[in-house]
Amino acid sequence: MNKPPLRTRLAPTPSGLLHPGNGLSFVMTWVIARANEGRILLRIDDIDKERCREEYVADIFRTLEWLGLDYDEGPSGVADFFQNWSQETRLGLYENALRELQQQDLLFACTCSRKDIRLASEDGSYPGTCLQRDLPFEGDKARSWRTREHGHFVLRRKNGRPAYQLVSLIDDEHFGINYIVRGADLLGSTEKQRYLARLMGKTPFLSSSFWHHPLLTDAEGQKLSKSQGAGSLQEWRTLGRSPAELYQRAADMLGIPGKFEAVEPLLKAAKKLKVLPMDQG
Ligand SMILES: [Zn+2]
Known part of the structure; x- marks a missing residue:
């Protein structure tokens, strides 16, 4: 039996500048998808309008370019996003x-x-x-x-807007996503969305595969985030710091042995190893 092609997504939220953890997650999702002839959707989660800003949407596109990652579906830039891909354009689905x-x-x-x-x-x-x-x-x-x-x-929510858990589930269904990579900090969200999917009889989501990857930690084993001074990727770019570190962390987390300073050799190694991590159970 032929397995359906892998379809995954990058789903950043434009409520702040992207941090190294986001970059790592992007790299790993991209490498896994490309190593498995999968398709990638760029889905920008802007349902929380009060916190979303145009400069943060622009930061997403700049970061993907800086990381050297492409995608198959989704907005081509800021204007295209707001016009054709914003979650505003799917409000009807969420409200139904x-x-x-x-x-x-x-x-x-x-x-x-x-x-x-x-x-x-x-x-x-x-x-x-x-x-x-x-x-x-x-x-x-x-x-x-x-x-x-x-x-x-x-x-x-009290302001009448659909909340993240619902919107994320509906979107994954809508775009036919069947493989989801996200940080281990979102295990609780996945559980809620699976509960919701059962309520709604959304079977494709329930048969999706998930990989909750470990979080990026600093030398002391603490979770790296903006609040702990890890800096934004925009800051990395301003300082002329290359994304090489993220490729290496991705390789380590994916269990790909070797030293990597660019994404292409990393992809080649991932293809050879047929890297496709999934949660057990
Ligand atoms: Zn109450």
Whole structure:
């Protein structure tokens, strides 16, 4: 039986400058896809409009170019993104899904503020305060829509916008993605999205393969992120620092032996080893 071709995506969020962890994830996703004759979609997750900025969208394109990574589908640049590929263009899909879940009685409305939740719960997780209140889904007071189970996570935010977990799942379905590479910090998200997919009967997502890669750490084994002064990739470019370090980290994480300073030799080695990491179980 012929296996369907691998289809994966790069899915950055333009809410800040990309950091080395994003770059590493891009390189690994690209190498795996190209080593397996897969197709790559560039999907920029701009659903959180308040935090997304045009300069950060531009940073994504500059970073991909700097890393020497291409893709098969997706926006060709900033203008094309906003016009044809923004998640705004798929709002209807997300709203239909929300409506369906609501009609199947799988959601409830919640008017709790962050403060309410803090006061009601020791660990800051939502204790289900509004579950039994049976509030209408629309009303004067802003309300979020939450799932009835699985931690009651939010699918529609108080500002009426669909939330990340829903949008990411719908998009992966919409674009026929069947292999997802993401950092181990997103294991919780994957679990929520799989739960949602089961609710919605989204079988393709459930049969997708995942690889949650280890996070980039510094010499002390701490997770590298902007907040810890790892710097942005824009900063690397300004300093004239090359992406070679990221290729090497990618090789190490993918279990490809050797020294790599460019992406082409790394791809060649990955092809030879047929590198295709997946979560077990
Ligand atoms: Zn509530």
